[in-house]
Amino acid sequence: MRPAPFEYFAPRTVEDALDLLARHGDRAKLLAGGQSLVPMMNMRLVRPAVVVDLNRVTALGAVREDAGRLRLGSLVRQQTLERDGRVASAAPLLAEAAPLIGHLQTRARGTVGGSLAHADPAAELPACMIALDAVFHLRSARAQRACRAQDFFRGLLATALEPDELLAEIEVPAAPAPRAGHGFAEVARRHGDFALVGACAVLALDAAGVCRHARLVIFGAGDGPHLARATAAVLGEQPSAARLAEVGRAAVAEIDVRADLHATSEYRRRVAAGLAAQALGRAAARAEAA
């Protein structure tokens, strides 16, 4: 299996990359870590006429943190999420999820932006970014715009990116005050596989232990990561295990759950509800301890 021929460019600046996208439009594909794109190219499932390699654009590889707000360049490698102390302190949800993304080799090369732009419905990072209420900065030669993570994912392998746009930076806001906690849970058939189904949550409690902020995202169940509406039920009260389990079930009911070779929709529904409760429970426990 070898790819079809293509023209190759390795720009060194974002501007040059954007120029190439403007010029070639949908004949071009951006190459970041290549862990999703190159298998498809080898299998000739995609045959871009032009490949724009972003790996030389060092400006896209920066990690910045200030006052708990994290800014990740889209070319930041997934393994950086596991290793960089700023990620661990500012966005521990990312640090916890990262080791489950594929394998060592995947994370050595695979990038944060690449995973988000690819938008596999069972991927961890899209869901985590929504749970963290991240904002994505999209750039084209024409303009720059910001897009909330929850508005970015548009269905199976589909995102808000225009053909001439690239995802340049991901901004993760500081954790909600005063006491925040995260939770993550997934089920996969083997270690490192895409999740059969998973859930991640961010919860914040006030001084009295009342929940003031709750975001729950379920992934792997539908066409994309799903931000649950059912979390509204836990706002304004002290979270109990029973309530969280209820929220988990209600959240799953919001999703048109898919079936595939690996799991039936009934399986996914049951497990997603349980994982959602687990993720919420862990987030609540961490918030309590904060």
Place this chain on the structure above:
Amino acid sequence: MKFVGDRHLRKEDPRLLTGRGRYVGDIALPGMLHAVLLRSAHAHARILRVDADPARAHPGVVDVVTFAELGAAGRAFPMVPPHAELRGHNFAPLAGDRVRFVGEAVAAVVAESRYAAEDARDLLEIEYEVLPSAQTLAPGAPAVHDDIRDNVAGRVTLARGDVEAALRAAPRVASLRLRIGRGGGQPMETRGLVADWNAALGQLTVWASSQVPHQIRQFIADLLDLAPHQVRVIAPDVGGGFGAKLIVYPEDVLIPFLARRLARPVRWIEDRLEHMLAATQEREQEHEVTVGFDDAGRLLALRDRFVHDTGAYTPRGLVVPLLTASMLTGPYRIAAVESSFESRYTHRVPVTPYRGAGQPQAVFVIERVLDLVARETGRDRAQVRLANLVRAEDMPWDTGLPNYRGSGHVVLDSGDLPSVLRRALESARYDARAAEAADARARGRLLGVGVACYVELTGVGPFESARVRVDAAGRITAWSGVSTQGQGLETTLAQVAADELGVTPEDVTVITGDTAGVEHGTGSFASRAAVVGGSAVALAARDVHAKARLLAARALGVAEADLEQAGATFADRRRPERHVTFAELARLAGAATAALGVEPGLESTRFFQPTDMTYSSGAHVALVELDPLSAAVRILGYWISHDSGRLINPLIVEGQLQGGVALGIGSALLEEIAYDEAGQLLAGSYMDYLLPTATDVPTMVIDHLETLSPLNPLGLKGVGESGTLPVPAVLASAIEDAVGPRGGRVTRMPLGPARLLDLLPPGLPGSDGSP
């Protein structure tokens, strides 16, 4: 014995560890071309038209070959082995007017680079008339072969005693329906060939990643109208076989054909997606089994009827279902047995043995029956097995069923099965674990212990060959008709030869898998290489040693009894300054006159023709826990007790067992080949066909027993497939124990997430995600 039995480190490791192995994809010859194959996208279709001109015109392309260009080579392969009940069909080097499974090769593109060949392949236009295809084992499916409208490749019944009468007389009767799904060997190295035709010598040299180089040579000679001496087939370093490289495939003749046609070397390396489509698979069967038993749990009668999916062709005839049927009773004494099957064609890739070869299915059936009997009688599963096992004093035990080769009955020659089981139970502390598991279940955990026993057919003939030679420089070489795919034969056969010759394994170079080394050979499959190959090496090496002693005695003018050997040197015991080396003896033999009284050469070619198969045995115990939410299985402990005769190298045997168990775990919990209604493969890549990784396989405790086989000079038995045989059965047993009496029964393999979920009992704590 000095070296047989030794945990000798492998001789092949230094080159493999440093990247100096030579696999077929590493072979590059001057002027070599690259071939890729176009494979059918349809499960059943007529090929109406092939337009190859745009592909032929593509830069870098040297040729495009379809069935029309094959000429006399365009005919079906013979089937091995024949059987009276077989209505068989085999494939040709390329599909002719019909394709019969998705993945059947239709055309070959040959170009200066693989990249160019794949580009040109995209330009091939094939017009198909798509036909309905048989994707079910139920009767009434579209015919795969025009002369076999009912798709029945063969119907066989094996019987001992009167099973109907025995069932009627039995105090208790119970039945099960069991289903086993398809899977494949999936070696890490796909198939591949390099073929080189030397017109000046009239010699075809073929490197093939294969388990059967001699068989490939035979088929090439037949189809390409060459004399066998004009064809040399070499299996270089081979990256695993597991049965996927067991048969002679269309490509094994097609690529040599291309090399000869184009008068340039041609290399073809299968890619993984192709391997998923076109490498043979196995296991799919549907069984209905009925058992008659008494209140003490003794088996009185067993009747099994099954349907076997043989795919679109029968390159291995009825071998797989015959193995399942004949091995049904396994290690148990059952007086009345009837085992019958129907092998049916489907429009899918052909079914030929992969590691286990029909026996895992037999073990699954009989072991599920034993668990059923234990449950029905309220007895412990291990005790029920002990009550029914063939005992040491029963050996040799004639099961009464014909063996799969039709050369006699399945006769368990030796072994002590109850001891093997007891050792496994002790090693696992079975009683304590069963109690712990019961206790844990009472507190809501899904913890269970399982047990399974097996016997394995090993050491099948017809023969294996070995040639051992000492040359004039004193180098000792042993050629064997077996081939190597990782089982360490370069080392184990050297251990055997070294003991016979009085030297060390480092002194013996073993060459396997080269038809120029020995004229006749059978190959590596069915756990035979060490047994039959090792026996032949022992015989040949013994001859050489005997001749060396005779010549040494002559040369030193002493009686043989006065010789003292130290490594490669023979000395006069009384005057040790008088000595002669292997090299000198070889030179002496090289110029042997009539007066010397021996034929020239310090070498011997011998064959070992086993009189019967020899049977290994074992028992596995597994401790598992299921997650109450996801039903995911974790294997917490795994214990193996096995008896595989005399072990040439226990370290290598442990590796074989561990690898076999890993593959068995894959076939039980992860690996499933699924097709849709149109015969399209649903699990078409490693994204969907899931092989076990390091996190899926437990650490295993292995206990060896050695009951020597009476059927070969060294007492050897095979072990290559042993690890695999009982794994689905032991995991089924453990999972059923874990889900308890209110949980489901395991009646099918593999068990993916949804099927595991269906087994869970209702109302578990933690099943909604609460801690």
Place this chain on the structure above:
Amino acid sequence: MTGRPDAALHDIAVIVNGAERRARVIPRLLLADLLREEWGLTGTHLGCEHGACGACTVLVDGDPTRSCLVFAVQVDGCRVDTVEGLAGNGPGLHPLQQAFRARHALQCGFCTPGILMTLVAYLRLHPSPSETEIREALSGNLCRCTGYQHIVQAALDAAVAGRETAPPA
């Protein structure tokens, strides 16, 4: 390695096992093919060509990388380390290779180079791994022969040995 005239050829310079090598490549040439076909470094193997089996793993700038998912042109100016360089210039074996031999951690050897390179990189960063950590680190490398047990033991042995000696240059 010629083919149709693909787009422009690119000149690259790569430090392979410590020594510079140059090549002129078409953009779609996989790094694995550059190593194996252009440079005869056939120790790196292709098992699946879609990033699942890990047999093709090499180190790129020290990171374990699937060479079937990287184009040769992308490693211009990079350091690439393959199994052929593990043992250094001497006649002996790298401690990890020795441990593999001692523990019978390879059978057919096809997956072995990829596993060795993955472990070399991993053990540099994690000199005291647990068995579970080693198994997880290896989860991206498929082996069909061994069942992994001996591989894990060899890796643990090598970790111990490595804590007692300095890694090779």
